[in-house]
Amino acid sequence: MAQPKFYLQPLAAAICVVYSSTTLAQEHQAHDERITLAPIVMTAQKANDANGLIVHADPKQAIQPIPAVDGSSYLQSIPGFNQVKGGGANGDVTFRGMFGSRIKIVTDGNESLGACPSRMDTQASYISPESYDRITVVKGPQTVQYAHTGSAATVSFERGPEELSSAKPYRGQASVLWGSYGRFDQNIETAIGDETKYARLNANRSVSNDYKDGNGDKVHSNWEKWNADLALGWTPNEDTWVELRGGRGDAEVAYAGRGMDGSQFKRDSLGLKLQRKNINEVIKQVDAQIDYSYNDHIMDNFTLRTPPMMDMGHGMDMGHGGMSHKVPNPMEMQVTRRSVNARASMTTEWDNFSLITGVDSQFNKHGRNMIMFAMPKKSTPSYMDMKFESYGAFGELTYQINDANKLVTGARIDHTKVDKYGQQSNHIDSRKETLPSAFVRLENTAKEHDLKNYIGVGYVERIPDYWELSSTSFAQPQVDSYAFKNLKNEKTVQLDIGTQFEHDAFNAWASAYAGLVNDYIVMTYIDNKAQSRNVDATIAGAEAGMGYKFTDQIQADVSAAYAWGKNTTDHTALPQIAPLEGRFNLRYVEDKYNVGLLWRVVAKQDRISKNEGTIIGYDFGESKGFSTLALNATYNLTQDVDLSVGVDNLLDKNYTEHLNKQGSSGFGYAAFEQFNNIGRNYWARMSMKF
Numbered sequence: 001m002a003q004p005k006f007y008l009q010p011l012a013a014a015i016c017v018v019y020s021s022t023t024l025a026q027e028h029q030a031h032d033e034r035i036t037l038a039p040i041v042m043t044a045q046k047a048n049d050a051n052g053l054i055v056h057a058d059p060k061q062a063i064q065p066i067p068a069v070d071g072s073s074y075l076q077s078i079p080g081f082n083q084v085k086g087g088g089a090n091g092d093v094t095f096r097g098m099f100g101s102r103i104k105i106v107t108d109g110n111e112s113l114g115a116c117p118s119r120m121d122t123q124a125s126y127i128s129p130e131s132y133d134r135i136t137v138v139k140g141p142q143t144v145q146y147a148h149t150g151s152a153a154t155v156s157f158e159r160g161p162e163e164l165s166s167a168k169p170y171r172g173q174a175s176v177l178w179g180s181y182g183r184f185d186q187n188i189e190t191a192i193g194d195e196t197k198y199a200r201l202n203a204n205r206s207v208s209n210d211y212k213d214g215n216g217d218k219v220h221s222n223w224e225k226w227n228a229d230l231a232l233g234w235t236p237n238e239d240t241w242v243e244l245r246g247g248r249g250d251a252e253v254a255y256a257g258r259g260m261d262g263s264q265f266k267r268d269s270l271g272l273k274l275q276r277k278n279i280n281e282v283i284k285q286v287d288a289q290i291d292y293s294y295n296d297h298i299m300d301n302f303t304l305r306t307p308p309m310m311d312m313g314h315g316m317d318m319g320h321g322g323m324s325h326k327v328p329n330p331m332e333m334q335v336t337r338r339s340v341n342a343r344a345s346m347t348t349e350w351d352n353f354s355l356i357t358g359v360d361s362q363f364n365k366h367g368r369n370m371i372m373f374a375m376p377k378k379s380t381p382s383y384m385d386m387k388f389e390s391y392g393a394f395g396e397l398t399y400q401i402n403d404a405n406k407l408v409t410g411a412r413i414d415h416t417k418v419d420k421y422g423q424q425s426n427h428i429d430s431r432k433e434t435l436p437s438a439f440v441r442l443e444n445t446a447k448e449h450d451l452k453n454y455i456g457v458g459y460v461e462r463i464p465d466y467w468e469l470s471s472t473s474f475a476q477p478q479v480d481s482y483a484f485k486n487l488k489n490e491k492t493v494q495l496d497i498g499t500q501f502e503h504d505a506f507n508a509w510a511s512a513y514a515g516l517v518n519d520y521i522v523m524t525y526i527d528n529k530a531q532s533r534n535v536d537a538t539i540a541g542a543e544a545g546m547g548y549k550f551t552d553q554i555q556a557d558v559s560a561a562y563a564w565g566k567n568t569t570d571h572t573a574l575p576q577i578a579p580l581e582g583r584f585n586l587r588y589v590e591d592k593y594n595v596g597l598l599w600r601v602v603a604k605q606d607r608i609s610k611n612e613g614t615i616i617g618y619d620f621g622e623s624k625g626f627s628t629l630a631l632n633a634t635y636n637l638t639q640d641v642d643l644s645v646g647v648d649n650l651l652d653k654n655y656t657e658h659l660n661k662q663g664s665s666g667f668g669y670a671a672f673e674q675f676n677n678i679g680r681n682y683w684a685r686m687s688m689k690f
Contacts, residue, residue: 038636041644043585043598044559045078046545047139050408051443051452052498052509055137059129059157064598064632065648066179066683069206069225071105071124075155078137079543079561080511082578084616084659087255088208088221088678090125090262092616094659095153096139096513096541097563097577099614101465102490104150107132107157108245110271110291111147113364115337119467119616120262121297126249128227130175130187131202132157140496140513141458142439144394144412145345147360149437151460151492151517161233161241162191162198169194172690179683182209182222196236202229210254213676214654220305220667220675225251227267239277246270254304256675257661261305263332264298285347287358293339300332301666307331308666310374330373334382339364352400359393366466383425386466390416404445408456411438416463420484429484435461441496452500462490467615468521468532483532488519494539510544522567522575525611525618535569555587567609575612575619579605579658595633602626605658620672623658641688652680 042063047055055078059068068074072093075081083091084099095103105111105123114121129135138154146154164171172190177183184207191200205226210218229247234240251265271291278284301307310329345358369382394412401407414435420428441456464487494515501508520537523530545559560582565574580603587596608619632646656674663669 037591038593038634039642039644040587040589040594041596041632041634041646042077043596043630043632044545044557044583046509046559047498047500047511047543050138050142050441051445051454052500052511053139053142053441053454053456053496055135055139057135057137059132059135060173062634062644062685062687064596064630064646066183066646066681067177067185067685068129069185069208069223071127071129071155071157072122074129074135075124075137079545079559079581079583080139080541080563082581082657082659084576084661085657085677086120086257086661087219087223087253087675088211089206089223089225090120090122090251090253090265092119092122093124094576094578094616097539097565097574098152099576099616100467101148101462102150102152104146104148104154105157106146106155108159108271108273108291109156109287109289109343110269110293110341111339111362112267112269112291112293112295113337113339113466115295115297115335115366115368116262116299117333117335117368117467117470118258118299120253120255120258120299121265121295125251125253125265126227126267126295127157128187128202128204128206128225129157131159131189131204131227131229133160134158139511140456140494141437141460141492142408142441142456142496144396144410144437144439145356145358147341147362147390147392147414148416148435148462149412149460151462151490151494159231161235161243162193162200164191164193164195164198166194170690173688174690175685175687177683177685179208180681181211181678182207183683184208193233196234198231198233198235200231200233202231203227211678211681214649214652214679215676216679217676219678220254220256220664221678222304223251223253225249225253225265229269241273241275243273244271245273252304255661256663256667256669258299259664259666260299260301260331260333261303262297263300263303264296264334266296267293268296269293282348282350283346284349284354286345288344290342291340293337293341295337296334297336298332298334300330302328302330302332305666327374329375331371333368333370335366335368337364337366354398356396357394359391361391362388363390364388380423383423384421386421386470387419388416388466389418390414404447406443407440408443409438409440411436413437418463418469418484420469431484433461433463433489435463435489437461450501450503453498455495455497457493457495459491459493462492464489464521464532465615468523487521487532488534490521490534491518492516505549506546507548508544508546510542512540512542514538514540520567520574523613523615523618525613530615530618535567537565537567537569537574539563539565539574553589555589556585558582558584564607570609572609572612573607575609576614576617576659577605577607579603579623579625591636593633593635596631598630598632600628600630602657617659617661620662623656626653626655628653628655640690641686644685644687646683648681648683649677649679654679 174188177185187204227249231245234242249267253262273289307330309326343360365387392414396410437460439458498511517537519534541563547557604625663675
């Protein structure tokens with residue numbers, strides 16, 4: 001894999017560090033000194049905005065299990081999120097049992113879609129979490145600010161403008177991580193400039209060898225990834241922000257749960273953002289941006305593994321005396337996705353009202369080819385197989401009824417056209433859809449009782465995405481055609497409720513949901529071939545937690561997440577839903593250091609629908625419950641340098657997640673046998689800011 005020559009090792013050796021540590025500074029009354037407290041390794045994020053509906057997370061803060069290599073790994077620290085793992089990296093994120101385009105993921109307001117028909121390169125796989133300032137998760141269909149609103153959740157990775165000055169014209173933060181099985185990560189974020197202009201660089205690299213499971217068996221799971229992003233900003237005054245940004249990246253990722261590996265994950269991006277605040281007493285903010293992204297992915301069965309052997313038949317015709325023989329059967333597929341996103345919005349305020357209105361559009365086209373080196377006549381040239389166009393408009397209104405009650409409501413409309421092409425780039429078919437979505441939510445704050453609540457109802461329609469329209473198999477033109485013409489739009493209406501309570505040393509929170517999904521898109525797998533179809537479904541579930549501070553030093557919290565779904569058409573369980581999961585945290589905190597314990601308990605999953613699933617995977621059996629224990633500690637070496645250490649799966653348990661993929665037969669896995677998760681795993685992370 002070609003990658004830039006800045007491997008960051010000189011930086012890692014020189015400063016030994018990473019991330020902008022989460023510090024608290026207090027002034028002594030008698031002395032003008034600052035005391036910096038050691039940051040805490042995050043083991044579970046909780047909702048902390050909109051009375052518990054919205055989660056904000058700091059991706060620069062270390063998390064356990066081992067700090068995340070991609071977006072889906074980080075999101076697992078938020079209750080309700082899981083991932084379908086195919087190896088050590090680039091898992092596919094799930095939330096409340098929902099997958100794919102039911103979860104809207106944007107980075108700095110831009111959606112960069114993956115290209116792989118088997119979803120090796122999801123949006124989250126291109127994201128390096130530590131490169132962002134904040135992660136925001138809106139649960140359920142409770143926002144309409146992005147195209148094709150996510151019915152399960154909307155996830156935003158965000159960066160803000162730099163705030164530099166002539167007195168300090170630079171800032172930076174860096175980190176380095178060492179872990180078992182050759183894990184070595186380096187990250188740096190640095191900016192230079194002054195009050196009116198800046199340049200910011202985000203660069204990172206991560207490598208790992210194959211890991212071993214709890215039995216000591218090696219699992220095909222190595223990776224090598226890098227990303228680099230440069231932003232040039234102009235802030236002529238405190239109300240104006242202009243930023244031009246561009247980025248590149250690439251990776252190699254090995255998968256125990258697939259018949260191929262990802263030998264290329266090239267990413268190119270370019271964007272321009274404009275923001276103007278406080279235009280007048282009513283117009284408080286105007287935003288506009290345009291973004292281009294190009295993802296070029298190659299998967300093959302020979303770069304990171306030995307290719308399978310193929311029987312060439314009887315050698316009589318080939319000069320081998322009539323004996324059959326086997327030869328290697330290397331093959332590769334290249335897939336690409338080009339996307340252009342444009343968006344403009346305006347925020348207005350008057351009296352007790354705040355209104356965000358906007359328009360957006362997205363154009364993207366998907367291309368692919370297939371090269372079979374042993375049988376070149378079966379190879380296909382590169383061609384564009386599908387093109388998407390969409391235009392949308394939205395409005396989101398907030399009304400402060402009184403000090404205790406707030407009403408939030410919104411609506412949007414999207415018009416989408418999808419064109420399908422054949423191998424000769426000939427136009428085959430089109431489908432046009434108009435997709436409405438809307439929500440209304442009441443937020444209540446009872447300050448005298450330290451209680452916050454919300455209740456909301458949302459409706460969203462979702463057009464089948466690329467993977468559902470084309471199915472997950474390449475050799476089914478009749479299935480592809482049927483899915484493209486006959487799959488109906490998915491329609492979800494969902495109730496979301498939640499509460500937060502905090503008093504003295506005790507706090508508690510809960511979020512629950514219940515929904516009806518008409519024309520839910522499910523995949524039926526027969527002989528590894530998938531076919532999309534519509535059914536009706538009912539979904540429900542909850543996330544909840546509580547915490548208690550026993551003393552100034554001893555803290556504890558517990559959280560749990562549960563998702564449930566039923567296919568009401570066939571009277572079966574919805575497939576591919578993660579089981580009940582609970583987490584217990586115990587922590588001892590001092591000024592300069594803290595130590596923590598994380599106990600994760602996962603129940604068995606016996607609610608399955610055999611041979612049915614999603615675009616990502618399918619149910620092939622029930623799963624067993626398991627539990628893991630992890631330890632972590634942090635120490636504040638100096639005001640701006642911190643050390644975090646941890647050990648995951650302390651007892652070296654051998655276990656597999658319910659959503660793990662089947663192991664590839666090329667590595668000796670039996671049919672319907674899943675690969676196991678990582679065994680005992682040590683890691684250490686140093687971080688600094690300057």
